[in-house]
Amino acid sequence: MRLYRFRFSTNVERVALALAFKGLEVESVWIDPEDRTPVREASGQDLVPVLEDEGEIVADSTRILEHLDARFPDPPLYPRExxxxxxxxxxxxxxxxxxxxxxxxxxxxxxxxxxxxxxxxxxxxxxxxxxxxxxxxxxxxxxxxxxxxxxxxxxxxxxxxxxxxxxxxxxxxxxxxxxxxxxxxxxxxxxxxxxxxxxxxxx
Ligand SMILES: N[C@@H](CCC(=O)N[C@@H](CS)C(=O)NCC(=O)O)C(=O)O
The missing domain is CATH 1.20.1050.10 (Glutathione S-transferase Yfyf (Class Pi); Chain A, domain 2)
Structure with missing residues:
Protein backbone atom coordinates (compact mmCIF):
# COMPACT_ATOMS: atom_id res chain seq x y z
CA MET A 1 0.00 0.00 0.00
CA ARG A 2 1.05 3.55 -0.69
CA LEU A 3 0.00 6.64 1.22
CA TYR A 4 0.24 10.05 -0.42
CA ARG A 5 0.84 12.50 2.40
CA PHE A 6 2.47 15.68 3.60
CA ARG A 7 3.75 16.76 7.00
CA PHE A 8 1.32 18.31 9.51
CA SER A 9 -1.75 17.18 7.56
CA THR A 10 -4.64 16.58 9.95
CA ASN A 11 -6.45 14.31 7.50
CA VAL A 12 -3.30 12.25 6.87
CA GLU A 13 -2.79 11.82 10.62
CA ARG A 14 -6.25 10.23 10.82
CA VAL A 15 -5.09 7.51 8.44
CA ALA A 16 -1.63 7.21 10.04
CA LEU A 17 -3.27 6.44 13.41
CA ALA A 18 -5.59 3.86 11.82
CA LEU A 19 -2.82 2.09 9.90
CA ALA A 20 -0.63 1.79 13.01
CA PHE A 21 -3.59 0.55 15.07
CA LYS A 22 -4.04 -2.25 12.54
CA GLY A 23 -0.31 -2.98 12.42
CA LEU A 24 -0.15 -2.11 8.72
CA GLU A 25 2.88 -0.65 6.98
CA VAL A 26 2.72 1.63 3.96
CA GLU A 27 5.11 3.13 1.49
CA SER A 28 4.88 6.90 1.99
CA VAL A 29 4.78 9.21 -1.02
CA TRP A 30 5.69 12.59 0.45
CA ILE A 31 4.04 15.42 -1.47
CA ASP A 32 5.33 18.96 -1.74
CA PRO A 33 2.24 21.03 -0.82
CA GLU A 34 3.28 23.45 -3.58
CA ASP A 35 3.32 20.70 -6.25
CA ARG A 36 0.37 18.29 -6.21
CA THR A 37 1.28 16.63 -9.51
CA PRO A 38 1.91 13.12 -8.06
CA VAL A 39 -1.33 13.08 -6.08
CA ARG A 40 -3.31 14.52 -9.00
CA GLU A 41 -1.89 11.94 -11.40
CA ALA A 42 -2.71 9.12 -8.97
CA SER A 43 -6.19 10.21 -7.91
CA GLY A 44 -7.53 12.95 -10.21
CA GLN A 45 -7.74 15.44 -7.33
CA ASP A 46 -5.29 17.50 -5.28
CA LEU A 47 -5.96 16.65 -1.64
CA VAL A 48 -4.17 14.27 0.70
CA PRO A 49 -4.50 11.64 2.04
CA VAL A 50 -4.79 9.25 -0.88
CA LEU A 51 -4.31 5.51 -0.38
CA GLU A 52 -3.29 3.16 -3.17
CA ASP A 53 -4.11 -0.43 -2.26
CA GLU A 54 -3.42 -3.13 -4.85
CA GLY A 55 -4.22 -0.74 -7.68
CA GLU A 56 -7.33 0.67 -6.01
CA ILE A 57 -7.16 4.42 -5.33
CA VAL A 58 -9.04 5.72 -2.32
CA ALA A 59 -9.16 9.47 -1.60
CA ASP A 60 -10.71 11.17 1.46
CA SER A 61 -9.64 10.25 4.99
CA THR A 62 -13.04 8.95 6.13
CA ARG A 63 -13.39 6.73 3.06
CA ILE A 64 -9.86 5.45 3.68
CA LEU A 65 -10.73 4.54 7.30
CA GLU A 66 -13.76 2.59 6.04
CA HIS A 67 -11.70 0.92 3.30
CA LEU A 68 -9.01 -0.18 5.77
CA ASP A 69 -11.59 -1.64 8.13
CA ALA A 70 -13.26 -3.60 5.33
CA ARG A 71 -9.94 -4.95 3.98
CA PHE A 72 -8.27 -5.63 7.34
CA PRO A 73 -11.07 -6.22 9.90
CA ASP A 74 -8.82 -7.02 12.90
CA PRO A 75 -8.56 -5.15 15.15
CA PRO A 76 -11.79 -3.29 14.28
CA LEU A 77 -11.79 0.47 13.78
CA TYR A 78 -15.60 0.48 13.70
CA PRO A 79 -17.59 -1.58 16.22
CA ARG A 80 -18.94 -4.84 14.77
CA GLU A 81 -22.33 -4.43 16.43
N1 LIG B 1 -12.23 15.50 2.91
C1 LIG B 1 -10.82 15.29 2.72
C2 LIG B 1 -10.09 16.59 2.94
C3 LIG B 1 -8.63 16.44 2.62
C4 LIG B 1 -7.88 17.74 2.84
O1 LIG B 1 -8.46 18.84 2.97
N2 LIG B 1 -6.55 17.60 2.88
C5 LIG B 1 -5.70 18.73 3.11
C6 LIG B 1 -4.56 18.37 4.04
S1 LIG B 1 -5.17 18.04 5.68
C7 LIG B 1 -5.10 19.15 1.80
O2 LIG B 1 -4.66 18.34 1.01
N3 LIG B 1 -5.09 20.45 1.60
C8 LIG B 1 -4.47 20.98 0.45
C9 LIG B 1 -4.98 22.30 0.08
O3 LIG B 1 -5.99 22.72 0.65
O4 LIG B 1 -4.38 22.89 -0.79
C10 LIG B 1 -10.33 14.21 3.69
O5 LIG B 1 -10.98 13.99 4.72
O6 LIG B 1 -9.32 13.57 3.41
Whole structure:
Protein backbone atom coordinates (compact mmCIF):
# COMPACT_ATOMS: atom_id res chain seq x y z
CA MET A 1 0.00 0.00 0.00
CA ARG A 2 1.05 3.55 -0.69
CA LEU A 3 0.00 6.64 1.22
CA TYR A 4 0.24 10.05 -0.42
CA ARG A 5 0.84 12.50 2.40
CA PHE A 6 2.47 15.68 3.60
CA ARG A 7 3.75 16.76 7.00
CA PHE A 8 1.32 18.31 9.51
CA SER A 9 -1.75 17.18 7.56
CA THR A 10 -4.64 16.58 9.95
CA ASN A 11 -6.45 14.31 7.50
CA VAL A 12 -3.30 12.25 6.87
CA GLU A 13 -2.79 11.82 10.62
CA ARG A 14 -6.25 10.23 10.82
CA VAL A 15 -5.09 7.51 8.44
CA ALA A 16 -1.63 7.21 10.04
CA LEU A 17 -3.27 6.44 13.41
CA ALA A 18 -5.59 3.86 11.82
CA LEU A 19 -2.82 2.09 9.90
CA ALA A 20 -0.63 1.79 13.01
CA PHE A 21 -3.59 0.55 15.07
CA LYS A 22 -4.04 -2.25 12.54
CA GLY A 23 -0.31 -2.98 12.42
CA LEU A 24 -0.15 -2.11 8.72
CA GLU A 25 2.88 -0.65 6.98
CA VAL A 26 2.72 1.63 3.96
CA GLU A 27 5.11 3.13 1.49
CA SER A 28 4.88 6.90 1.99
CA VAL A 29 4.78 9.21 -1.02
CA TRP A 30 5.69 12.59 0.45
CA ILE A 31 4.04 15.42 -1.47
CA ASP A 32 5.33 18.96 -1.74
CA PRO A 33 2.24 21.03 -0.82
CA GLU A 34 3.28 23.45 -3.58
CA ASP A 35 3.32 20.70 -6.25
CA ARG A 36 0.37 18.29 -6.21
CA THR A 37 1.28 16.63 -9.51
CA PRO A 38 1.91 13.12 -8.06
CA VAL A 39 -1.33 13.08 -6.08
CA ARG A 40 -3.31 14.52 -9.00
CA GLU A 41 -1.89 11.94 -11.40
CA ALA A 42 -2.71 9.12 -8.97
CA SER A 43 -6.19 10.21 -7.91
CA GLY A 44 -7.53 12.95 -10.21
CA GLN A 45 -7.74 15.44 -7.33
CA ASP A 46 -5.29 17.50 -5.28
CA LEU A 47 -5.96 16.65 -1.64
CA VAL A 48 -4.17 14.27 0.70
CA PRO A 49 -4.50 11.64 2.04
CA VAL A 50 -4.79 9.25 -0.88
CA LEU A 51 -4.31 5.51 -0.38
CA GLU A 52 -3.29 3.16 -3.17
CA ASP A 53 -4.11 -0.43 -2.26
CA GLU A 54 -3.42 -3.13 -4.85
CA GLY A 55 -4.22 -0.74 -7.68
CA GLU A 56 -7.33 0.67 -6.01
CA ILE A 57 -7.16 4.42 -5.33
CA VAL A 58 -9.04 5.72 -2.32
CA ALA A 59 -9.16 9.47 -1.60
CA ASP A 60 -10.71 11.17 1.46
CA SER A 61 -9.64 10.25 4.99
CA THR A 62 -13.04 8.95 6.13
CA ARG A 63 -13.39 6.73 3.06
CA ILE A 64 -9.86 5.45 3.68
CA LEU A 65 -10.73 4.54 7.30
CA GLU A 66 -13.76 2.59 6.04
CA HIS A 67 -11.70 0.92 3.30
CA LEU A 68 -9.01 -0.18 5.77
CA ASP A 69 -11.59 -1.64 8.13
CA ALA A 70 -13.26 -3.60 5.33
CA ARG A 71 -9.94 -4.95 3.98
CA PHE A 72 -8.27 -5.63 7.34
CA PRO A 73 -11.07 -6.22 9.90
CA ASP A 74 -8.82 -7.02 12.90
CA PRO A 75 -8.56 -5.15 15.15
CA PRO A 76 -11.79 -3.29 14.28
CA LEU A 77 -11.79 0.47 13.78
CA TYR A 78 -15.60 0.48 13.70
CA PRO A 79 -17.59 -1.58 16.22
CA ARG A 80 -18.94 -4.84 14.77
CA GLU A 81 -22.33 -4.43 16.43
CA UNK A 82 -24.58 -2.60 13.94
CA UNK A 83 -26.09 -0.01 16.30
CA UNK A 84 -22.73 0.96 17.81
CA UNK A 85 -21.16 1.06 14.37
CA UNK A 86 -23.92 3.44 13.28
CA UNK A 87 -23.11 5.72 16.23
CA UNK A 88 -19.44 5.93 15.20
CA UNK A 89 -20.42 6.72 11.59
CA UNK A 90 -22.80 9.45 12.82
CA UNK A 91 -20.14 10.94 15.13
CA UNK A 92 -17.60 11.17 12.30
CA UNK A 93 -20.16 12.63 9.89
CA UNK A 94 -21.12 15.26 12.52
CA UNK A 95 -17.46 16.01 13.15
CA UNK A 96 -16.71 16.41 9.43
CA UNK A 97 -19.76 18.38 8.41
CA UNK A 98 -20.77 20.29 11.55
CA UNK A 99 -17.82 20.63 13.96
CA UNK A 100 -15.26 21.40 11.24
CA UNK A 101 -17.44 24.06 9.64
CA UNK A 102 -16.57 26.67 12.35
CA UNK A 103 -12.77 26.62 11.85
CA UNK A 104 -13.28 26.34 8.08
CA UNK A 105 -15.50 29.41 8.11
CA UNK A 106 -13.04 31.36 10.29
CA UNK A 107 -10.30 30.55 7.77
CA UNK A 108 -12.52 31.77 4.91
CA UNK A 109 -13.33 35.00 6.81
CA UNK A 110 -9.66 35.67 7.53
CA UNK A 111 -8.85 35.39 3.83
CA UNK A 112 -11.31 38.20 2.99
CA UNK A 113 -10.11 41.80 2.63
CA UNK A 114 -12.36 42.84 5.52
CA UNK A 115 -13.05 39.85 7.77
CA UNK A 116 -16.36 39.95 9.67
CA UNK A 117 -14.99 40.10 13.23
CA UNK A 118 -18.42 39.61 14.79
CA UNK A 119 -18.96 36.38 12.83
CA UNK A 120 -15.45 35.19 13.73
CA UNK A 121 -16.30 35.82 17.40
CA UNK A 122 -19.48 33.72 17.12
CA UNK A 123 -17.61 30.87 15.45
CA UNK A 124 -14.82 31.03 18.04
CA UNK A 125 -17.51 30.77 20.74
CA UNK A 126 -18.93 27.66 19.03
CA UNK A 127 -15.50 26.06 18.95
CA UNK A 128 -14.79 26.85 22.60
CA UNK A 129 -18.14 25.56 23.82
CA UNK A 130 -17.74 22.33 21.82
CA UNK A 131 -14.98 21.40 24.30
CA UNK A 132 -17.65 20.93 26.98
CA UNK A 133 -19.37 18.41 24.72
CA UNK A 134 -16.19 16.35 24.26
CA UNK A 135 -15.57 16.56 28.01
CA UNK A 136 -19.06 15.12 28.59
CA UNK A 137 -18.66 12.39 25.94
CA UNK A 138 -15.48 11.22 27.67
CA UNK A 139 -17.16 10.75 31.08
CA UNK A 140 -16.43 7.20 32.22
CA UNK A 141 -14.56 6.18 29.07
CA UNK A 142 -11.04 6.41 27.72
CA UNK A 143 -12.04 6.94 24.09
CA UNK A 144 -14.82 8.86 22.34
CA UNK A 145 -17.01 5.88 21.60
CA UNK A 146 -15.76 3.49 24.30
CA UNK A 147 -12.93 1.46 22.77
CA UNK A 148 -10.36 3.19 20.52
CA UNK A 149 -12.12 3.60 17.18
CA UNK A 150 -12.31 5.51 13.91
CA UNK A 151 -13.97 8.32 15.90
CA UNK A 152 -10.72 8.95 17.81
CA UNK A 153 -8.70 8.76 14.58
CA UNK A 154 -11.03 11.34 12.99
CA UNK A 155 -11.23 13.86 15.84
CA UNK A 156 -7.79 13.74 17.49
CA UNK A 157 -5.73 15.42 14.72
CA UNK A 158 -7.97 18.52 15.06
CA UNK A 159 -8.74 18.62 18.80
CA UNK A 160 -5.09 18.03 19.72
CA UNK A 161 -4.36 21.66 18.82
CA UNK A 162 -6.05 22.62 22.08
CA UNK A 163 -2.98 21.19 23.83
CA UNK A 164 -0.27 20.43 21.25
CA UNK A 165 1.11 22.77 18.58
CA UNK A 166 4.49 22.04 16.96
CA UNK A 167 6.32 25.37 16.53
CA UNK A 168 7.33 24.28 13.00
CA UNK A 169 3.68 23.92 12.05
CA UNK A 170 2.76 27.37 10.75
CA UNK A 171 -0.36 26.51 8.74
CA UNK A 172 -3.14 29.08 9.22
CA UNK A 173 -5.87 26.46 9.74
CA UNK A 174 -3.85 24.88 12.53
CA UNK A 175 -3.27 28.26 14.18
CA UNK A 176 -7.06 28.83 14.09
CA UNK A 177 -7.51 25.49 15.88
CA UNK A 178 -4.79 26.27 18.45
CA UNK A 179 -6.17 29.76 19.13
CA UNK A 180 -9.80 28.70 19.53
CA UNK A 181 -9.70 25.44 21.49
CA UNK A 182 -9.02 26.66 25.05
CA UNK A 183 -8.63 23.29 26.78
CA UNK A 184 -8.51 24.34 30.44
CA UNK A 185 -9.35 23.46 34.02
CA UNK A 186 -12.90 22.49 33.00
CA UNK A 187 -11.64 19.83 30.56
CA UNK A 188 -9.44 17.31 32.42
CA UNK A 189 -10.88 14.28 30.58
CA UNK A 190 -10.38 15.92 27.18
CA UNK A 191 -6.76 16.82 28.02
CA UNK A 192 -6.11 13.26 29.24
CA UNK A 193 -7.69 11.84 26.03
CA UNK A 194 -5.48 14.07 23.85
CA UNK A 195 -2.40 12.87 25.77
CA UNK A 196 -3.61 9.23 25.58
CA UNK A 197 -4.19 9.26 21.84
CA UNK A 198 -0.95 11.17 21.24
CA UNK A 199 0.95 8.27 22.82
CA UNK A 200 -0.38 5.89 20.16
CA UNK A 201 1.80 5.04 17.15
CA UNK A 202 1.33 6.49 13.64
CA UNK A 203 2.33 4.79 10.37
N1 LIG B 1 -12.23 15.50 2.91
C1 LIG B 1 -10.82 15.29 2.72
C2 LIG B 1 -10.09 16.59 2.94
C3 LIG B 1 -8.63 16.44 2.62
C4 LIG B 1 -7.88 17.74 2.84
O1 LIG B 1 -8.46 18.84 2.97
N2 LIG B 1 -6.55 17.60 2.88
C5 LIG B 1 -5.70 18.73 3.11
C6 LIG B 1 -4.56 18.37 4.04
S1 LIG B 1 -5.17 18.04 5.68
C7 LIG B 1 -5.10 19.15 1.80
O2 LIG B 1 -4.66 18.34 1.01
N3 LIG B 1 -5.09 20.45 1.60
C8 LIG B 1 -4.47 20.98 0.45
C9 LIG B 1 -4.98 22.30 0.08
O3 LIG B 1 -5.99 22.72 0.65
O4 LIG B 1 -4.38 22.89 -0.79
C10 LIG B 1 -10.33 14.21 3.69
O5 LIG B 1 -10.98 13.99 4.72
O6 LIG B 1 -9.32 13.57 3.41
Missing amino acids: AARRGEVVVFIDWFNRVWKSAPNEIEAELSRDRPDEERIGELAGEMASSLNLFEAILAGRDYLTGEFSAADCAAFPFLKYGVLHDPEDTELFHRILADNLPVGAAHPRLRAWIERVDERPRA
